[in-house]
Amino acid sequence: xxxMTNALRGEGIAxxxxxxxxxxxxDVEFRAGEITGLIGPNxxxxxxxxxxxxxxxxxxxxTISYAGMPLNGLPPAARAAKGIVRSFQHVAxxxxxxxxxxxxxxxxxxxxxxxxxxxxxxxxGRTEREEMARAADTALSDLGLPDVGxxxxxxLPPGMQRLVEIARAVVGKPSVLMxxxxxxxxxxxxxxxxxxxxxxxxxxxxxxxxxxxxxxxVMSICDRIYVLNFGExxxxxxxxxxxxxxxxxxxxxxxxxxx
Amino acid sequence: MSNHATHITPDQxxxxxxxxxxxxxVTAGILVxxxxxxPFLLGGSWTFTLGLCFANSxxxxxVSLLVRYGGExxxxxxxxxxxxxxxxxxLDARFGxxxxxxxxxxxxxxxxxxxxxxWPSRNLHGIYLAVTTLAxxxxxxxxxxNFDILTGGYxxxxxxxxxxxxxxxxxxxxxxxxxxxxIVCFAVARLRLSRQGMALLLAKTHPAAADAFGTRxxxxxxxxxxxxxxxxxxxxxxxxxxxxxxxxxxFTFWQAIFLLVGxxxxxxxxxxxxxxxxxxxxxxxxQLLSASGAWIPVFYGLALLGxxxxxxxxxxxxxxxxxxxxxx
Amino acid sequence: MSFWDSxxxxxxxxxxxxxxxxCLYALGALGLVMIFKCSKVVNFSHGNxxxxxxxxxxxxxxxxxxxLSWGAAVLLAMLAAxxxxxLIYSIISxxxxxxxxxxxxxxxxxxxxxxxxxxxxxxxxxxxxxxxIPRFAxxxxxxxxxxxxxxxxxxxxxxxxxxxxxxxxxxxxxxxRAISENxxxxxxxxxxxxxxxxxxxxxxxxxxxxxxxxxxxxxFLSVTTVATFMLQAFAAAVIGGFASLPGALIGGILVGVxxxxxxxxxxxxxxxxFLLGAILVAxxxxxxxxxxxxxGTRV
Numbered sequence: 001x002x003x004m005t006n007a008l009r010g011e012g013i014a015x016x017x018x019x020x021x022x023x024x025x026x027d028v029e030f031r032a033g034e035i036t037g038l039i040g041p042n043x044x045x046x047x048x049x050x051x052x053x054x055x056x057x058x059x060x061x062x063t064i065s066y067a068g069m070p071l072n073g074l075p076p077a078a079r080a081a082k083g084i085v086r087s088f089q090h091v092a093x094x095x096x097x098x099x100x101x102x103x104x105x106x107x108x109x110x111x112x113x114x115x116x117x118x119x120x121x122x123x124x125g126r127t128e129r130e131e132m133a134r135a136a137d138t139a140l141s142d143l144g145l146p147d148v149g150x151x152x153x154x155x156l157p158p159g160m161q162r163l164v165e166i167a168r169a170v171v172g173k174p175s176v177l178m179x180x181x182x183x184x185x186x187x188x189x190x191x192x193x194x195x196x197x198x199x200x201x202x203x204x205x206x207x208x209x210x211x212x213x214x215x216x217x218v219m220s221i222c223d224r225i226y227v228l229n230f231g232e233x234x235x236x237x238x239x240x241x242x243x244x245x246x247x248x249x250x251x252x253x254x255x256x257x258x259x
Numbered sequence: 260m261s262n263h264a265t266h267i268t269p270d271q272x273x274x275x276x277x278x279x280x281x282x283x284x285v286t287a288g289i290l291v292x293x294x295x296x297x298p299f300l301l302g303g304s305w306t307f308t309l310g311l312c313f314a315n316s317x318x319x320x321x322v323s324l325l326v327r328y329g330g331e332x333x334x335x336x337x338x339x340x341x342x343x344x345x346x347x348x349x350l351d352a353r354f355g356x357x358x359x360x361x362x363x364x365x366x367x368x369x370x371x372x373x374x375x376x377x378w379p380s381r382n383l384h385g386i387y388l389a390v391t392t393l394a395x396x397x398x399x400x401x402x403x404x405n406f407d408i409l410t411g412g413y414x415x416x417x418x419x420x421x422x423x424x425x426x427x428x429x430x431x432x433x434x435x436x437x438x439x440x441x442i443v444c445f446a447v448a449r450l451r452l453s454r455q456g457m458a459l460l461l462a463k464t465h466p467a468a469a470d471a472f473g474t475r476x477x478x479x480x481x482x483x484x485x486x487x488x489x490x491x492x493x494x495x496x497x498x499x500x501x502x503x504x505x506x507x508x509x510f511t512f513w514q515a516i517f518l519l520v521g522x523x524x525x526x527x528x529x530x531x532x533x534x535x536x537x538x539x540x541x542x543x544x545x546q547l548l549s550a551s552g553a554w555i556p557v558f559y560g561l562a563l564l565g566x567x568x569x570x571x572x573x574x575x576x577x578x579x580x581x582x583x584x585x586x587x
Numbered sequence: 588m589s590f591w592d593s594x595x596x597x598x599x600x601x602x603x604x605x606x607x608x609x610c611l612y613a614l615g616a617l618g619l620v621m622i623f624k625c626s627k628v629v630n631f632s633h634g635n636x637x638x639x640x641x642x643x644x645x646x647x648x649x650x651x652x653x654x655l656s657w658g659a660a661v662l663l664a665m666l667a668a669x670x671x672x673x674l675i676y677s678i679i680s681x682x683x684x685x686x687x688x689x690x691x692x693x694x695x696x697x698x699x700x701x702x703x704x705x706x707x708x709x710x711x712x713x714x715x716x717x718x719x720i721p722r723f724a725x726x727x728x729x730x731x732x733x734x735x736x737x738x739x740x741x742x743x744x745x746x747x748x749x750x751x752x753x754x755x756x757x758x759x760x761x762x763x764r765a766i767s768e769n770x771x772x773x774x775x776x777x778x779x780x781x782x783x784x785x786x787x788x789x790x791x792x793x794x795x796x797x798x799x800x801x802x803x804x805x806x807f808l809s810v811t812t813v814a815t816f817m818l819q820a821f822a823a824a825v826i827g828g829f830a831s832l833p834g835a836l837i838g839g840i841l842v843g844v845x846x847x848x849x850x851x852x853x854x855x856x857x858x859x860x861f862l863l864g865a866i867l868v869a870x871x872x873x874x875x876x877x878x879x880x881x882x883g884t885r886v
Contacts, residue, residue: 054471080473092468094461101457108454109473118453119446125453132454168472332692334631379870386629386829387870389691390821393631394863397818401859516695523692553706560699564678567693571682 006032006067008053008084008176008207013062015048022048023059024231030176033204037218037239038211040228041251046211047089049228050180053209054086055079066176066207081109083175087168089184091161093153099164100149103136104129106171139171140164143197159190163197176207183214195221215252219243227251283448287531291441298433306433308542310501313436316538317443318494319521321487323534324447326527328456329483330463331385335392337515338399339369339488343495348416348505349409357420358435358500365492373488377481388484396515403507415506418499436501440538443490444531450486451529459483513556517541520559523566595729601847607736608805609843610743614798615820616827616835617750618791624767624830625780625787627687632675632698634817637795639701640668641803641813642709645716651709657719665796671701672792676785683784698814705810713809718800739801746797747836750790754832759786767830815859819846822862826869828876837877 008030015023022045030036040046051057053064055076064071071079085106093102111132117125137149143163153161162182169177182198183191191214198221202208212218218225219239227235227248235245242248298306318340325333343365350361376395380387403410410416422431450456462469462479470476499505518541525537540562548555615633622630646652647660655663675697676683682690724733754760759782765773766783774780798820799813806812823842827834842865849861869877 056467056470075475076467076470077473077475080471086471088465088468088471092465094457094464094468096460096464097457102461104454105457105461105469105472105474108458111454113454115455118455119449121449128454129452172472326688330688332688334695376867379867380874383870383874385688386623386627386691387825389629390825390829391863391866391870393821394818394859394866397815398859398863401857405856516699519692519695520699553703553711555703556699556706557703560696560701560703563696563699564693567682567689567696568678570689571685 006175006205006207008064008066008209010049010053010064011062013049013052013059013064015045015052015057015059022231023052025062026228026231026233028226028233030207030209031224032175032207033202034223035198035202035208035210035221037222037225038209038228039213039215039218039225040234044228045231046228047180048231050086050178050209050211054084054178083172084178085169085172085174085176086178087162087165087180087182089180091153091158091165093161093164093168095152095154097152098149099145099151099153099156100133100136100140102153102164103139103149103168103171104132106139106168107132107135110172135171136167139167142170142200143167144193159186159193162186162190162194166194166197170201175205176209177201178209178211180211181213182210183212183217191217283530287444290531290535291437294437298430303429306429307501308546310433310436311498312535312538312542313440314494314497314501314538315518315521315541316440316534317436317497318491318518319525319537319541320443320447320529320534321490321494322518322522323525323527323529323537324490325483325487326522327529328450328459328463329385329480329487331480331483332389332519333392333487334389334519335395335399335515336487336491336494336518337510337512338392338395339373339491340495340498340514340518341399341403341510342368342372343492343497344499344505344509345403345410345416345495346492347496347499348411348418351418351420351499352411352416353409355420358422358496362493362496365496366489369492369495370485370489373485373491374481376488377484381477381480392515396512399510399515400507400512403510411506413507415504415508417504419503422500432501432503436497439493439497440534441531443493444529444534447490447529455482517545517559520563523563526566526570597851598848599730601851602844603730603732604736605844605847606840607739607843608802608847609823609840610739610747611798611802611839612816612819612823612842613836613839614743614746614794614801615817616823616839617747617832618794618798619820619824620827620829620832620835621763621787621791621794623824624832625763625770626683626690626784628679628683628690628694630694630788630791631691632694632696632701633791633795633820634814635698635701635705636668636671636675636792637799637817638808638810638813639671639705640664640792640796641716641799641808642705642714642810643667644800645714645808646709649714661796661800665793668792668796669789672788673785676788680781680784684780702810702814709810711810713807716800716803716808718804735804742797742801746794750794751832753790759783763787818859818862819843822866822869825866826873826877828873828878831876831878834876834878841877 010026010028013023013026014021026049038046038049048057052059055071055074058073066082066084069082111128113125113128116122140146140149143166145160145163145167148156148160153164156164166179166182183194186194195217210218210222222239225237225239225242226233227242229251234247234251235242297309318336321339322333322336325331346365346368347358347361350356350364376391377388380391404412421428422435458469458474459479459482462474462476466476469479498509521537521541524540525533528534544558545555548558619630619633622628643664644660647655647663648657679690679693682693718735718738720738721734724731754763762773762778762783763786765778766780770780802816803812819842823838824835826841827838845865846858846861850858
């Protein structure tokens with residue numbers, strides 16, 4: 001039952017832009033210990049739902065909660081403080097910071113060293129920085145990137161940048177990890193590495209949500225899949241159930257026919 | 260890692276060996292040591308000019324910091340330098356209070372006003388801050404002249420109280436500016452390593468990512484302007500003490516633009532050698548061209564454009580150069 | 588009774604003359620906004636270049652450089668303004684597509700050069716540059732209306748009207764609007780960003796010259812007059828939201844009237860400080876411009 005309480009839940013989420021209903025009253029539950037996939041054709045509302053959950057958009061109706069705590073109205077920074085973190089579809093690493101420092105930003109929110117430590121060589125700031133660096137190195141080597149800490153993001157291939165971005169998201173031991181198209185722009189072997197990494201990350205107390213186009217990736221790692229089309233869920237269930245759902249097949253094959 | 264990636268050509272290894280010896284810290288150390296002995300080698304007027312160079316370097320650093328960490332441009336930093344300079348000048352000339360009290364006050368005022376000016380445009384495109392600072396720069400001389408009871412109007416104020424009693428005043432003026440510059444450069448170098456500094460850099464390039472990891476955009480916009488305003492005020496403090504007089508002529512609209520030009524000329528550098536270059540440019544060019552005043556804006560404009568275009572075409576030039584050297 | 592007197596003898600004339608100068612601020616602001624809308628560059632050289640061209644008109648018609656008729660001098664100065672705008676944009680255009688911040692700083696460089704050239708050629712003296720218009724004054728409903736007022740009003744309305752017609756109906760104007768909305772999509776659709784940028788820069792330069800020529804008779808022409816006049820234009824643009832042409836127009840008139848009232852009723856010595864305050868307050872109350880606030884905020 002513990003898994004049920006530590007879930008990220010949305011009830012009746014409705015969002016519209018200037019009269020166009022993007023999300024039509026969605027009920028979702030992302031459980032801890034599971035990897036949940038969110039799929040659907042372009043324009044189905046995946047990113048909108050994602051943004052509602054992270055706090056970038058605020059839906060007109062519905063409630064969003066994690067482990068019973070309501071999240072409505074909290075800005076992204078406040079949700080981050082509660083351990084709800086995300087990755088970005090377009091790699092959003094800072095080119096002026098080294099890879100290690102970029103990853104360190106994932107736990108910077110836990111730091112308490114004040115402005116004085118920022119300008120003066122005080123022991124407090126130094127210890128915190130060392131702790132952050134150690135955590136970042138651990139996260140990087142967990143993701144199979146042990147030697148890149150001192151490089152700059154621009155020196156890494158796109159696949160590695162994506163992994164660095166995921167390292168930044170997981171370094172702070174989040175309770176909810178939301179990945180926005182983690183495999184976008186990756187080649188086959190990079191995607192395979194990513195799959196392995198994501199499987200390894202899944203743990204009993206982590207809620208993991210993956211928005212993805214790559215069906216193979218979604219089918220191979222997800223425990224449950226929500227299929228979104230025109231702002232509504234067409235199907236929910238295990239990969240097996242979703243794959244055999246006639247509506248899902250129609251949406252995906254149908255959209256192929258149109259192109 | 261493949262062998263290919265770690266393979267180093269002889270050329271590069273010489274370069275890396277050299278650069279590993281000349282780390283930024285060592286370079287700055289040598290430079291500071293040289294500057295410490297300077298007054299014993301130079302005449303009084305050069306010592307005075309160098310002191311002004313250091314003071315202006317701090318101002319250039321304040322502008323560069325805003326560009327580097329905030330992605331914003333200020334053409335009104337004379338407001339902050341004036342704030343700092345008049346804190347020193349007024350406390351000294353009117354109340355006889357020395358730098359021990361007036362420098363902290365200058366810093367405090369600079370930070371406070373930096374935050375106040377960033378506040379209205381906190382949610383907007385950085386361009387709005389630039390326009391606000393334009394108005395700020397134009398308003399400064401007006402404010403100084405109209406508060407003449409305090410500021411002494413056109414005539415200005417003379418700063419005479421020594422910082423350390425007994426030491427020669429010329430030496431004090433020189434070393435005060437130098438020490439301030441070194442402290443500020445050191446603090447800015449520390450900032451790069453701190454979580455606040457890293458958060459500012461992330462917020463500049465990817466505000467949404469910074470937001471998602473707990474750094475609010477508004478916090479970033481306001482903090483960087485506060486820091487930059489504080490450093491600007493310290494520049495003013497150094498200018499007041501090292502330049503011995505505080506008058507409206509030092510805080511004109513042109514001076515504000517010159518600070519920005521100095522920042523561009525030093526490629527927005529934050530290291531001690533770079534900001535010294537910018538400060539020297541701001542201080543020396545008007546002196547060298549003082550006989551032909553009308554050429555100053557032309558020269559500054561050309562220097563500004565030249566550096567910007569150089570910065571733009573540099574990667575391409577470098578690529579072309581390396582292609583040529585590969586061929587030969 | 589004295590209240591009504593002051594209303595009629597002070598307030599209305601102040602509002603009227605404020606509106607007239609406001610139209611000129613609007614001309615300056617429209618140029619700034621046009622450039623900002625399509626290329627995201629704030630053109631800090633606007634005032635200095637306009638000042639230089641105003642000096643050119645003076646130099647060409649007064650005998651300092653040549654002794655042409657006023658009309659011929661204006662025509663030549665216009666051509667010079669267009670050429671300068673073309674040159675400036677040509678030099679910074681590679682930077683524009685890389686960083687709007689850097690290119691904004693670059694415009695300051697051109698401003699410095701324009702200022703320096705003005706100083707080198709014409710010196711730092713103050714000169715008078717009048718408009719060849721009939722001098723008359725009449726009283727309309729108690730307001731003193733001069734030939735200058737009417738000229739400004741007619742020229743401003745004609746210029747702004749022409750501008751809006753060009754933007755609404757010509758091919759370039761439509762391309763300008765498309766690119767301002769979404770540069771990427773517009774470029775994908777085959778619109779040439781550069782030619783639209785040139786259009787905006789050149790139009791802005793012409794607006795600047797007109798504004799400068801009309802404002803000069805109220806003060807004098809010196810190397811700084813037109814540049815400071817541009818601060819009012821900047822304030823107008825900010826109040827209008829910096830990305831809205833009608834907003835710039837309204838902002839200009841508002842600034843003109845407010846400045847007049849402020850200098851008359853409060854103090855003439857704090858005009859820049861007042862503008863600074865106006866900009867800060869405007870940014871706080873309607874960050875997206877005055878029109879956005881009236882029309883309702885965006886979701």
